[in-house]
Amino acid sequence: MAKYVFQLAQTFNIFYHGYPVLAEADPERKTFLLWMTSYLAQQLAWTLAVLGIAVPAYM
Numbered sequence: 001m002a003k004y005v006f007q008l009a010q011t012f013n014i015f016y017h018g019y020p021v022l023a024e025a026d027p028e029r030k031t032f033l034l035w036m037t038s039y040l041a042q043q044l045a046w047t048l049a050v051l052g053i054a055v056p057a058y059m
Contacts, residue, residue, distance in 0.1 A: 005047040012040045
């Protein structure tokens with residue numbers, strides 16, 4: 001599980017650097033990117049909770 005959450009965090013990092021969410025001009029695409037960011041944050045929080053690790057308030 002620890003390896004999975006690490007890979008998920010790495011994947012999100014690559015995603016975020018490849019698709020600058022806040023700089024996106026297209027409103028539909030920006031909405032999708034914000035949804036994807038929220039979904040990945042939820043998945044990271046869930047997997048960290050399974051491992052008993054508290055999620056920091058700010059990253």
